[in-house]
Amino acid sequence: MSLRTRMVLVAGVAVAIAVIAVAAGSYLGTRSSLLGQTDQSLQRVAAPVLARAQGPRGVFSPTPAPPGDAGQGGGCGGIGDQDEGLALDRPPEQAFGGASGTFTLVCPDGRTYSPPSDQYPIPATAQAKAIAASGRGQYFTDMTVNQHHIRVMVTGIAWRGALMTALPLDSVDNELSNQVVLLLVIGGVGILLAALLGFLVARTALAPIARFTRQTESIAANPERIEHERLDVIGSDELARLARTFNQTLDALERSVQAQRNLVADASHELRTPIATIRANLQLMRDEDLLSPEDRAALRADVIEELDELTALVADVVELARGTKASGEPDEVRLDAVVRDAIERGRRRAPGLTFQQVIEPTLVRGEPDRISRAVTNLLDNAAKWSPQGGGVEVTLHRGTLTIRDHGPGFNEDDLAFVFDRFHRAKEARSKPGSGLGLAIVRQAAEAHGGFAEAANAPDGGAVLRVSFGPTLELEDVPADYAADARYARQAR
Numbered sequence: 001m002s003l004r005t006r007m008v009l010v011a012g013v014a015v016a017i018a019v020i021a022v023a024a025g026s027y028l029g030t031r032s033s034l035l036g037q038t039d040q041s042l043q044r045v046a047a048p049v050l051a052r053a054q055g056p057r058g059v060f061s062p063t064p065a066p067p068g069d070a071g072q073g074g075g076c077g078g079i080g081d082q083d084e085g086l087a088l089d090r091p092p093e094q095a096f097g098g099a100s101g102t103f104t105l106v107c108p109d110g111r112t113y114s115p116p117s118d119q120y121p122i123p124a125t126a127q128a129k130a131i132a133a134s135g136r137g138q139y140f141t142d143m144t145v146n147q148h149h150i151r152v153m154v155t156g157i158a159w160r161g162a163l164m165t166a167l168p169l170d171s172v173d174n175e176l177s178n179q180v181v182l183l184l185v186i187g188g189v190g191i192l193l194a195a196l197l198g199f200l201v202a203r204t205a206l207a208p209i210a211r212f213t214r215q216t217e218s219i220a221a222n223p224e225r226i227e228h229e230r231l232d233v234i235g236s237d238e239l240a241r242l243a244r245t246f247n248q249t250l251d252a253l254e255r256s257v258q259a260q261r262n263l264v265a266d267a268s269h270e271l272r273t274p275i276a277t278i279r280a281n282l283q284l285m286r287d288e289d290l291l292s293p294e295d296r297a298a299l300r301a302d303v304i305e306e307l308d309e310l311t312a313l314v315a316d317v318v319e320l321a322r323g324t325k326a327s328g329e330p331d332e333v334r335l336d337a338v339v340r341d342a343i344e345r346g347r348r349r350a351p352g353l354t355f356q357q358v359i360e361p362t363l364v365r366g367e368p369d370r371i372s373r374a375v376t377n378l379l380d381n382a383a384k385w386s387p388q389g390g391g392v393e394v395t396l397h398r399g400t401l402t403i404r405d406h407g408p409g410f411n412e413d414d415l416a417f418v419f420d421r422f423h424r425a426k427e428a429r430s431k432p433g434s435g436l437g438l439a440i441v442r443q444a445a446e447a448h449g450g451f452a453e454a455a456n457a458p459d460g461g462a463v464l465r466v467s468f469g470p471t472l473e474l475e476d477v478p479a480d481y482a483a484d485a486r487y488a489r490q491a492r
Contacts, residue, residue: 003209004202011198016191023183030179034172035151039140042153045101046165053157104164106132106154120146122164128154132162142169149173212246274310278303317436330448333371335362335468339396342375346392350383354391362399363472366448371468374444377437378403378464385462399471404463409456418454441466 104122105113110129114121123145124132131137136156143150149169156162281303288296336359343355364371378401382392385407395402410418419442441464442452450467457463 004199004206007202007205008195008198011201012191012195015194016187019187019190023187027176027179027183031172031176034175035140038151038167038169038172039153042101042140042151042165042167045167046103046153046155046163049103049163049165050155050157053160053163102150102166104166105160106162106164108133108135108159108161120148122150122152122166124164125154128162128164131156135159135161137162208243212242216246274306277306278310281306330365330367332472333364333366333368333468335364335371335399335401335471336360336396338368338372338375339394339401342372342379343394345376346379346383349380350386352388353383353386354389355394356391357394357396359394359396360398361474362396363474364399364448364468364470365472366468370444370447374441374466374468375401377441378466381405381437381464382407382462399467399469401466401468402463403466404457404461406461409460409462410454415454415456419452438464444468 102120102122103115104124106124106128107113110124110132112121112124122143125141127139127141131139131154134156135158138153138155141152141154143152143166150166151169151172153165154162155165281299284291284299285296285303288299291299339359340357343357346353347355379392379394382403382405386392386405387407390406392406393402393404419438421436421439438452438454445452445466445468449469451465452467453465455463455465
């Protein structure tokens with residue numbers, strides 16, 4: 001089921017519920033009003049009879065007449081057809097007396113008396129007999145007698161019993177039937193109109209979304225059109241926000257595709273050199289019998305060196321291809337321990353350098369292997385640019401790792417591109433490396449919610465600052481970190 005169909009159905013159902021509620025309320029209100037008017041008519045019709053029911057003593061008496069006083073003609077308590085206290089006979093105009101009403105007397109003992117002129121006596125219900133037995137009380141009810149719908153008022157008349165007065169409900173039923181038909185017609189037209197308007201509104205509201213869908217499908221079918229597709233943003237409503245968000249998504253996708261293309265192109269370019277060198281060396285090894293032992297040894301060493309460089313380049317490209325997305329569940333990482341291990345490896349790789357360290361105990365959340373590789377790349381970069389006998393200063397303070405060397409530093413024109421992929425300054429092109437080490441550092445830092453910065457020290461040398469996201473609270477601090485902690489406090 002399409003979204004447009006669902007919107008039309010929802011609008012139709014909502015209007016149908018509202019129409020049904022209004023129709024039911026209107027019907028019940030009209031019925032209550034008409035029955036109220038009928039009850040008032042019953043009270044007016046019964047008023048003269050109830051006035052005569054007071055008897056010769058002028059008041060109602062809850063004491064029934066003596067048993068021997070039963071009158072003739074079927075009355076009760078000495079009351080007959082022409083009893084001077086109650087005259088119930090009415091000339092019938094129509095069923096149940098029409099507007100003049102129909103009367104039935106209920107005796108205290110449960111017997112009933114109706115004038116001979118009434119075609120349809122009113123049957124006494126259990127509640128009417130109870131009121132007749134007590135001689136007091138009043139209630140209204142609906143009855144159907146001989147297929148005639150009537151409204152009945154039962155009123156206690158003291159020792160005489162109870163008087164039942166009835167009026168036909170034909171006019172009320174006709175009025176209610178006409179109203180039901182009218183409400184059904186109006187409700188049906190309203191629901192159809194709501195469905196039509198819902199369809200028009202849905203089509204108008206979903207037109208921009210349909211346009212978004214068509215453009216998205218065209219982009220999915222032809223990714224080359226990403227940079228050319230942009231949605232028109234009109235206004236500031238929800239659809240405009242959706243268009244802006246979609247455009248931002250397209251921009252991010254375009255940057256991702258462009259970065260992927262650049263990575264493949266740069267990696268292909270960088271791979272040509274070691275592959276070409278290895279190919280040339282292998283061709284020379286065909287004629288190794290013509291080479292001296294020294295040349296053969298140098299040739300093998302060169303092949304191994306090129307293979308190492310090729311392996312490192314492939315590993316760097318694979319690392320960069322991961323992007324900033326985490327490859328697994330992050331874990332708690334002792335950043336200070338990772339830095340200490342990297343410094344020990346750096347000392348073994350560059351025995352001619354001095355590594356000075358001021359390290360605070362630091363706990364972060366992330367991927368240990370990725371953080372370790374980024375720290376190693378930073379130290380390798382510092383060692384590569386440090387002069388023989390020089391020093392590398394390593395500081396870990398408040399979650400930020402700072403590494404400074406005493407080399408030539410960065411050219412001002414290169415500072416903005418230090419962390420770009422395959423970027424190599426003019427001075428670095430003669431040195432080993434692919435230009436991916438610092439790019440991996442920045443990617444690892446951003447993957448953990450941190451940052452990577454490059455600057456030149458005032459008195460010479462390069463300064464690299466890296467953060468791997470917010471630090472966590474560290475409860476247990478080993479004793480062997482006490483000295484570094486003191487140096488860190490002094491550095492503050």
